[in-house]
Amino acid sequence: MDRKIWLMSPAVFLLLCFCVVPLFIMVYYSFLSDGTGGHWTVQNYMDFFQKDIYLKLTWKTVKMSFYVTVISLLISYPMAYVMVSIIQGGKNMLLMAIIIPFWTSQLVRAYSWQNLLRDGGLLEIGLRKLHLIGSGPLGLMFTSTAVIIAMVHIFFPYMVITIYMSLEKVDGALVEASKSLKAGPLTTFRRIVLPLSKPGIISGCILVFVPSLGVFVEPRILGGTQGTVIGTVIEDQFFEIYGWNFGAAVSFILLAIILLSMAVLSRFAKEEA
Amino acid sequence: MAYLEINRLTKSFHGNRVLDRIDISLEKGTFLSLLGPSGCGKTTTMRMVAGFESQDEGTISIGGQSIDSLPPYKRNIGMVFQSYALFPHMSVAQNVAYGLEQQRLSRGDIRKEVANALEMVQLTGYEQRKPKQLSGGQQQRVALARALVTKPSLLLLDESLSALDKNLRSAMQIELRMIQKEIGITTIFVTHDQEEAMTLSDCIAVMRAGRIEQIGSPHEVYERPANTFVAGFVGQSNFLKGALEEVGEGRARLVLGNGNSLFVPFTATGSAYPQGTETILSVRPEKIRLTRDTSAQTGMKGTIKFITYVGSTFTYLVEALGQELKVQRQNDSNDHSFRQGEDVWLAWNAEHQTLLAE
Structure with a gap:
């Protein structure tokens, strides 16, 4: 065997110690009846599927992630398109502007949104100054809408960057070739640019949808009573209720949903490649 | 239209x-x-x-x-x-x-x-x-x-x-x-x-x-x-820059910038080229004949500096009157019996040269 393979050993060691082993410990917990003891059982999983509330929360989480993904896509595609095709200089500055918020804690960003969205907050003041709303409170805080707004803000940069990269790879000569073959700008976009940027759209969707499924900070801070999602259920089980066994079971159900959605999206990408 | x-x-x-x-x-x-x-x-x-x-x-x-x-x-x-x-x-x-x-x-x-x-x-x-x-x-x-x-x-x-x-x-x-x-x-x-x-x-x-x-x-x-740009870009060309003197029947003297001069074939009417007209004479490498006979009316004497053999043709780099000229000959005659360092006579016909203004 090639001796170079040993170069991988530090990474493999890290992965084994801090990812695979803990994962198996969690699997082990999820089949125990009580804490680190008790007997073997599948009751934790049964609980999840037998209680209506968890299925509803799952559906709600999936729906919310779906909205976040679609809104991110609608914002990101035009932005990436403009960055690639129109703006000559300053592309790097724009990319930096998109990336810089990454370096801010998710928690800080969630609290910033709270200041913007709350009744009497900046958004309300601004809208009132523009006479776009009446004198009543904004009523945006502690709703699913507030959660979705903040999540879009946090996740859409992944989408911009992946779409930007795939659009940048589209050869300008292909666009010109399409036009020389009598296709107008719209047809050229629909039949050449869009299909060729599909890999970027798919990976962008995966990068937004998957973390959205497990999110718990934003729902907690901005969602109020509306903010219960699978992510917060898991967090509660581990940190509030100390129901590690049930929490672990829910985690693996979430993991299954994530793997399933990735499989579906990847199949989408392969279809025409 | x-x-x-x-x-x-x-x-x-x-x-x-x-x-x-x-x-x-x-x-x-x-x-x-x-x-x-x-x-x-x-x-x-x-x-x-x-x-x-x-x-x-x-x-x-x-x-x-x-x-x-x-x-x-x-x-x-x-x-x-x-x-x-x-x-x-x-x-x-x-x-x-x-x-x-x-x-x-x-x-x-x-x-x-x-x-x-x-x-x-x-x-x-x-x-x-x-x-x-x-x-x-x-x-x-x-x-x-x-x-x-x-x-x-x-x-x-x-x-x-x-x-x-x-x-x-x-x-x-x-x-x-x-x-x-x-x-x-x-x-x-x-x-x-x-x-x-x-x-x-x-x-x-x-x-x-x-x-x-x-x-x-x-x-x-x-x-x-x-x-000269076209002559040099489309195919190759030798350029001789100088002034036309002694325009006569069938030939004219071309005085080069370095003071050397040679007789070149000339058929145009003298009125188009008054004495002393500055010109650049362009002639293609394959249009130049190489001979050992030095008694020709026009042309110039030179020394073969280098010979390139590419199968179908020979290219001779000839130094003559302080200029370097390329001469190309088909590999079909006895021409290739020329040796490096040999003295040769270069000649060409009037219809194979072009007088250029720039």
Whole structure:
């Protein structure tokens, strides 16, 4: 065997110690009846599927992630398109502007949104100054809408960057070739640019949808009573209720949903490649 | 009015004039090459015809119709790109059908036209392949079929053969020219390869720094270059710069810049070249005869400095009167018995030299 393979050993060691082993410990917990003891059982999983509330929360989480993904896509595609095709200089500055918020804690960003969205907050003041709303409170805080707004803000940069990269790879000569073959700008976009940027759209969707499924900070801070999602259920089980066994079971159900959605999206990408 | 009329086409980028009053008029069915070094404006000219660039001044019309205000997709111009620009996510058949679909033809007609076009470029049976499954030559053919299938009024070829290896390239040159003649489409071909331009064209426009230096048939451009640039870019040339003195019957004395002089053959009337006219005499390497007989009326004596053997020809580098001249001889005679360091006489006929002003 090639001796170079040993170069991988530090990474493999890290992965084994801090990812695979803990994962198996969690699997082990999820089949125990009580804490680190008790007997073997599948009751934790049964609980999840037998209680209506968890299925509803799952559906709600999936729906919310779906909205976040679609809104991110609608914002990101035009932005990436403009960055690639129109703006000559300053592309790097724009990319930096998109990336810089990454370096801010998710928690800080969630609290910033709270200041913007709350009744009497900046958004309300601004809208009132523009006479776009009446004198009543904004009523945006502690709703699913507030959660979705903040999540879009946090996740859409992944989408911009992946779409930007795939659009940048589209050869300008292909666009010109399409036009020389009598296709107008719209047809050229629909039949050449869009299909060729599909890999970027798919990976962008995966990068937004998957973390959205497990999110718990934003729902907690901005969602109020509306903010219960699978992510917060898991967090509660581990940190509030100390129901590690049930929490672990829910985690693996979430993991299954994530793997399933990735499989579906990847199949989408392969279809025409 | 000619079929394609380009009038005083001018363009500047950031204050740099890249095209300066380009005039071209082409009859229908003509194959024109825009030939020149990179940055001479040949590609810009073609992109303006295609509608991908807009001119600052000047007009372009095809068949008497101005196309200046039309976007590329309304110009009815077929183009083969340097990189071929085949749509990678579409099959060969889909690529070729693309332009026809924009014309809203019926499915049956599209299938028939695609089949015909692929037959023309000898790619029947490759319909379902993707571009990346094809060789360079095959991609080239698909690009050509795709550009021609919509029956455009003009075909543009952007250095389209330069990516192919030498043998395939000359095969494609012949094929391209045959197809072009068969369907009689007016064609503009952009190239920096003078040999390719000579092989393919009815007409060559030699460009430099945004201007057309000379436009004419390959024969005219080669045999009667307008200036030293054309003479040096299209084929090779020897230049002798000097002043004409003692213009007489059949010959004239050319006094070179370094003070040396020689008699050159001369048939023009003396009135066109008064005593002392500054001129650059241009003569092609293959037009110079080498002899050991030094008693000729015109020509010059020189010493062979170096001999290059390339199979079909010999190239001699000869030093004569303080100048270096290239002489090329076919490998068919006893000429190659010349040795390095040997003294020889160089001579040529009046009809093989060109007197240039610059």
